[in-house]
Amino acid sequence: MVEVRARRAAAAVLAAAAVLGSGTACGVADAGEESVAGADRLVIGVNADQPGVGEGRGGGYEGFDIDVAKEIARRLGVTGANLAFKRVTSATREKMLGNGDVDLVVASYSVTPERKVDVSFAGPYYVAHQDILVRASDGAKIRSIHDLKGRRLCRVRGSVSxxxxxDEQGIAALPVEADGYADCLTDLVAGRLDAVSTDDLILAGLAGKASGSGQRLSVxxxxFTDxxxxxxxxxxxxxxxxxxxKAITEMYQERTAPALLKRWFGTSGLKITTTVPQFEGCV
Structure with missing residues (x-):
């Protein structure tokens, strides 16, 4: 997806690495590949089924992740018609990056050791926490992860939630398969699920969407995780x-990221962190 200017940037990085020697290479993987640094155009993969985070609406996309993606692209010098979004899912993110269908993915994409085998990660731009969403009427029954034993829990294909x-916590919840969190929300409201467990930002968005339809859900x-x-x-x-x-650091230094968090989650009741997270490191 990236254009001619990206090739120049990649070539410069590779030349510098060659001077330093193979033991200190710091550029792109090989001379035939391009870097998003200095790209003229970008296609960014985003979610379309996570209200407040990344949701498809009116032929476009909106949410915290979408605004973060726009800010990162702008600070990389890509705006307007040169920036495009493409839907990804938990099950397709790695494949679409590897195939070159998208240049970046900004889609509630939790960094894990397993994913780092195939994908590099910048950031993180936020650290969420896995929690549980239930019908308000079940709030007294499900108060912690331990109460999910024997209960129907949404399992989104490709998600680690x-x-x-x-597996990690050893809670014998009963899986109910779904393609995305919009399906989880539908099943929870309809009584086909007892709970949804994933990142708190996603849960807050789902609860907000349900409340707009007169359905009472609660986080x-x-x-229990970062x-x-x-x-x-x-x-x-x-x-x-x-x-x-560098773009993410600037977003926190200039208070852009905290403003976006407040815009999308300021009324959710979640405790929002507004300081720049510790980066994973570029490897």
Missing amino acids: FPRVH VNAP EPYGVGIRKGDVAGCEAVN
């Missing part, structure tokens, strides 16, 4: 990763 409960407020939201980038694009990290 259900394995965090079932349990019993967080979920660092990274910007997915092609493996080995160190120059691009460093450029995105």
Whole structure:
């Protein structure tokens, strides 16, 4: 997706790495690949089923992640018609990055050791926490992760949220398959699920959407993980990763990121962190 200017930037980085020697390479993976640093155009992968975070509306997209993606692109010098969004899902993010269908992914993309095998991550731009969403009428029954034992819990294909409960925490919840969190919300409201467990920003958005339709849901407020939201980038694009990290740092220094968090989640009751997260490092 990236254009001619990206090739020049990649070539410069590779030349510098060659001078320093193979043991200190800090550029893109190989000479035939391009970096998002200095790109003329960008296609960014985003979610379309997470209200408040990334949602498809009116032929476009809106949410916290969408605004973050726009800010990062702007600070990389890409705006207007040169910036496009493409829908990704938890199950397609790695493949679409690897195929070159998207240049970056900003889609509540938690950084994990397993994902870092195939994808590089800039950031994180925020650290969320996994929590639980239930019908308000069930609030007294489900107060922590331990109360999910034997209960129907949404499992989104490609997401790490259900394995965090079932495999890592050893809670014998009953999986109900879904393609995305919009399906989880529909099933929870309809009584086909007992709970949804994923990042608190996503849960807050789902609860807000349900309340707009007269449905009362509540976040349990019993967080049990840290979920660092990274910007997915092609493996080995160190120059691009460093450029995105610079953009994220500027967003916090200039108070842009805290303003976006307040805009989308200021009335949710969640405790929002407004300081720049500790970066993973570009490798």
